[in-house]
Amino acid sequence: MSDTIVRCTGIGKRFTTVSESGKESNLTILDGIDFSLKKGDFTAIVGSSGCGKSTLLNIIGMLDRQSEGVLEIDGTTIGPESRNAEELCRMRNQKIGFVFQSHNLLPEMTAVQNIMIPLLIRGDGKKSAQARAEELMAELFTKEEMDSGVCKRPPAKLSGGQCQRVSVARALSCRPALILADEPTGNLDEKSSARVFDMLREVQLRHSLSIIMVTHDQSLVRKVDRAVHLAGGRLTEV
Amino acid sequence: MNLFPRFYGARLLGLRRFILIVLSVTAGTASIAFAIIAAYDFHKAILTTAAGSRAHVVVYLPTVRVEDAVEARARILKVAGVAQCEPALRLEGNFQIEVPSRDGGLEFADVMSSEVVGYEFTSSKRKDLPVAFDQVYSKLNRKSSAEMQPLDIMCNPQAGDEGRTIISDTLASRIFRRPRASGNNFDVVLPRTADGTGGQATFHARTAGAYLGNALRASSERRYATYVRLDELQKALGLEGKVNCLDVRLIDPGDARAMVTRIAGLVPEAVKVVSWMEPEADSLGFLSLLNFGVLFAVAIVGCTAAFSLCAILFMVVADKLKEIAVVSALGATPRLIQTMFVLIGARIGLLGAALGVGGGIALSWALSSRQAELMSNFYNRMDDSIEIPWLYVSGAGFGMTLLCCLAALLPCFWSLRSDPTRMLTKE
Numbered sequence: 001m002s003d004t005i006v007r008c009t010g011i012g013k014r015f016t017t018v019s020e021s022g023k024e025s026n027l028t029i030l031d032g033i034d035f036s037l038k039k040g041d042f043t044a045i046v047g048s049s050g051c052g053k054s055t056l057l058n059i060i061g062m063l064d065r066q067s068e069g070v071l072e073i074d075g076t077t078i079g080p081e082s083r084n085a086e087e088l089c090r091m092r093n094q095k096i097g098f099v100f101q102s103h104n105l106l107p108e109m110t111a112v113q114n115i116m117i118p119l120l121i122r123g124d125g126k127k128s129a130q131a132r133a134e135e136l137m138a139e140l141f142t143k144e145e146m147d148s149g150v151c152k153r154p155p156a157k158l159s160g161g162q163c164q165r166v167s168v169a170r171a172l173s174c175r176p177a178l179i180l181a182d183e184p185t186g187n188l189d190e191k192s193s194a195r196v197f198d199m200l201r202e203v204q205l206r207h208s209l210s211i212i213m214v215t216h217d218q219s220l221v222r223k224v225d226r227a228v229h230l231a232g233g234r235l236t237e238v
Numbered sequence: 239m240n241l242f243p244r245f246y247g248a249r250l251l252g253l254r255r256f257i258l259i260v261l262s263v264t265a266g267t268a269s270i271a272f273a274i275i276a277a278y279d280f281h282k283a284i285l286t287t288a289a290g291s292r293a294h295v296v297v298y299l300p301t302v303r304v305e306d307a308v309e310a311r312a313r314i315l316k317v318a319g320v321a322q323c324e325p326a327l328r329l330e331g332n333f334q335i336e337v338p339s340r341d342g343g344l345e346f347a348d349v350m351s352s353e354v355v356g357y358e359f360t361s362s363k364r365k366d367l368p369v370a371f372d373q374v375y376s377k378l379n380r381k382s383s384a385e386m387q388p389l390d391i392m393c394n395p396q397a398g399d400e401g402r403t404i405i406s407d408t409l410a411s412r413i414f415r416r417p418r419a420s421g422n423n424f425d426v427v428l429p430r431t432a433d434g435t436g437g438q439a440t441f442h443a444r445t446a447g448a449y450l451g452n453a454l455r456a457s458s459e460r461r462y463a464t465y466v467r468l469d470e471l472q473k474a475l476g477l478e479g480k481v482n483c484l485d486v487r488l489i490d491p492g493d494a495r496a497m498v499t500r501i502a503g504l505v506p507e508a509v510k511v512v513s514w515m516e517p518e519a520d521s522l523g524f525l526s527l528l529n530f531g532v533l534f535a536v537a538i539v540g541c542t543a544a545f546s547l548c549a550i551l552f553m554v555v556a557d558k559l560k561e562i563a564v565v566s567a568l569g570a571t572p573r574l575i576q577t578m579f580v581l582i583g584a585r586i587g588l589l590g591a592a593l594g595v596g597g598g599i600a601l602s603w604a605l606s607s608r609q610a611e612l613m614s615n616f617y618n619r620m621d622d623s624i625e626i627p628w629l630y631v632s633g634a635g636f637g638m639t640l641l642c643c644l645a646a647l648l649p650c651f652w653s654l655r656s657d658p659t660r661m662l663t664k665e
């Protein structure tokens with residue numbers, strides 16, 4: 001069994017844009033990306049704004065489709081023409097956890113219910129999903145926070161850092177092999193940012209997860225195993 | 239069974255939104271259900287009132303002995319929907335006596351008769367009325383049975399108790415020589431006003447036929463009735479032991495036209511079978527037009543409700559595009575998401591339709607209990623109870639539920655086609 005969890009071979013992404021004068025032009029965002037990620041690795045992607053980091057992450061997360069090249073996630077190959085939506089959804093649900101810049105928690109649900117969602121989608125029962133969600137909450141929140149009832153509060157009644165920790169818990173709920181984090185600390189102040197990152201690092205080491213994190217924060221880049229730089233549609237090691 | 243659609247579907251809209259949408263479905267369904275019930279029930283009530291106490295279908299026999307009508311009667315009685323079938327003597331036509339009142343007293347103005355009876359009489363003196371009746375009676379008596387024609391007597395006095403008594407007694411004693419005879423042929427329907435004393439109203443007397451035995455019962459509380467037995471009438475007309483028709487009463491007077499065809503198939507071709515609806519064709523035509531209008535209004539209400547429901551759900555779902563993108567990033571398949579929206583629609587639809595049907599029924603009950611009050615001056619008050627056409631009403635509820643499911647599903651299809659990655663990066 002291979003120890004590679006993500007392998008990108010010649011991944012390219014082009015957008016067709018129509019200018020004001022009505023001319024069509026091809027916009028190449030990613031241009032032959034070759035990249036692989038070892039199991040248990042924490043990799044950061046850096047690059048200037050608009051260079052295509054999110055686009056690459058979305059392709060790896062199967063939310064977006066590459067224009068060319070082949071993506072391999074945990075041994076499953078996904079080409080540009082792969083269209084089996086049900087199968088992709090199942091893989092997304094069970095192999096990948098997402099953490100977004102804006103936490104993207106569901107506003108009508110409490111913290112625990114938010115964490116239960118991927119488990120329910122997987123087909124778990126309500127009781128076991130709730131037990132797992134509470135276990136994750138206990139892992140990522142302090143005792144004082146738990147006592148103040150964070151579990152039962154909706155996102156609107158949680159701080160930014162707490163929301164982001166709930167969304168980390170949600171990403172972890174189905175015990176994925178891979179976490180994709182797109183500027184998870186982008187909206188947070190220094191202190192909560194460090195806290196969320198430390199926590200990601202901690203669970204990554206504890207559960208030997210693989211993480212790809214997009215970030216602009218140089219102080220975090222220093223703390224990860226490996227950093228790659230995206231520019232001009234190509235990746236280079238830092 | 240995957241729990242996600244139910245779990246998230248129950249929370250996606252939030253309680254306040256959910257209640258508001260359910261209420262709008264309720265309002266729509268209630269107005270449709272109410273309109274259907276009203277159209278159906280009023281139509282029935284109007285038909286029943288119009289059919290009144292007369293025969294719903296008349297089978298015109300040659301004037302025969304009662305025994306000779308027995309076989310045909312037995313055959314007709316076997317037809318489903320037939321409530322009664324009685325041999326009768328039928329004197330139908332247009333003999334009208336109008337008796338207006340001045341200064342609270344009774345004065346007699348016109349006594350008109352149709353050409354059929356061949357009698358015309360005009361007088362404004364009270365004492366002339368018995369004379370008029372005598373003359374009509376003798377005219378009738380002289381007619382041969384073959385020429386016997388339908389007879390209607392209508393009186394329009396401003397009736398007080400005095401008027402009532404004079405007219406009913408006069409009619410009964412002069413024509414049939416027997417006041418308030420029992421048995422069933424000739425009934426005099428008087429109005430009842432709010433204070434129960436009569437007053438300004440219409441006095442109806444109608445001979446529609448002569449029933450054997452116990453054909454009809456009039457309510458003494460609401461109506462003032464006088465009767466004559468068949469044998470009395472036969473004697474009065476010089477037709478002892480004879481009848482000239484079968485009077486058929488139906489369970490549903492509205493059926494009369496269809497029943498005519500069925501009954502006509504049971505008797506010789508030469509025998510005329512007539513439905514009560516034929517002479518009323520014009521008014522019934524207007525009634526159908528009115529009913530069509532109501533159904534048209536129901537359709538418009540239905541369309542309005544459907545469109546606004548679609549619009550509301552469309553906007554609600556459009557408001558949830560980000561959430562849809564999030565759960566699909568978390569691995570929810572399009573099928574799970576669609577199931578969730580169908581469930582949301584079904585939940586809204588079932589609850590709203592159930593409340594709406596209940597509301598519609600409650601509304602029609604409320605209206606029918608006001609009916610007695612509104613129609614206290616109406617001489618022949620309708621029944622207070624309502625009849626609910628369950629098939630149509632539950633059909634409306636079912637349709638509404640289906641509509642809710644579709645209205646929730648359609649914008650969901652549309653949202654699943656839009657690019658989820660755009661929604662995820664939105665603040």
Ligand SMILES: Nc1ncnc2c1ncn2[C@@H]1O[C@H](COP(=O)(O)OP(=O)(O)OP(=O)(O)O)[C@@H](O)[C@H]1O
Pocket residue numbers: 015016017027029047048049050051052053054055056
């Ligand atoms: N659907 C689209 N059509 C056309 N251009 C697009 C589309 N989606 C993204 N782009 C362009 O692709 C480029 C890369 O976008 P992406 O979101 O990946 O940038 P990013 O590196 O994540 O930037 P940031 O650091 O600001 O988040 C941008 O220039 C963007 O304008």
Ligand SMILES: [Mg+2]
Pocket residue numbers: 053054055182
């Ligand atoms: Mg980005």
